[in-house]
Amino acid sequence: MTSQRTYHHGDLRRAVLTAALDIIATEGPSALSLRDLARRAGVSHAAPAHHFKDRAGLLTAIAAEGYDLLATTLTEAPDLRERGVHYVRFAIAHPAHFQVMFQPDLYHRDDPDLLAAKSRTSAALRAGIEARSPSEDADLMGVAAWSIAHGFATLLLSHNLERTMGDGDPEEVFRALTRLTFRAS
Structure with missing residues (x-):
């Protein structure tokens, strides 16, 4: 006679996302498997799979959550x-989200929740740019601002x-970097 263990998880979706973020932060996205996450939970x-369908679905949820944050x-x-x-x-604060968000080959790029979250992020960046320089160069300024912040964050997270x-505070170092970069000549 075999015993069947019944299990009720209060929020399996969140538990799987949290476990996945932990794995990504320590081992990278390539270490993820739904089977391993199920075992851990x-x-x-x-x-x-009931929540995410497949690995790419899980990574899509992580990317969408990251863009919302x-x-x-x-x-x-x-x-x-x-x-x-x-x-x-x-x-x-969110290195695992950050890793996944900018690797679109890992997730479903056309997911409606992901697209909406990316749009909110773009609008937030654009609002900062338009407040500073409402011109036809706003798109290029946006790329420049994003490149500086993203490049700095990536170099920081990769210990470069x-x-x-x-021992400098990353936020203060970034502020100094932007003061140097945008100093009037």
């Missing part, structure tokens, strides 16, 4: 420079700035 191997973070900043600081702050920054 103590549920059947098919249970996560980033949009919120950006809208809390008073100006363009501080939006860059908030971008770096987001990357430090340790010698340069020392």
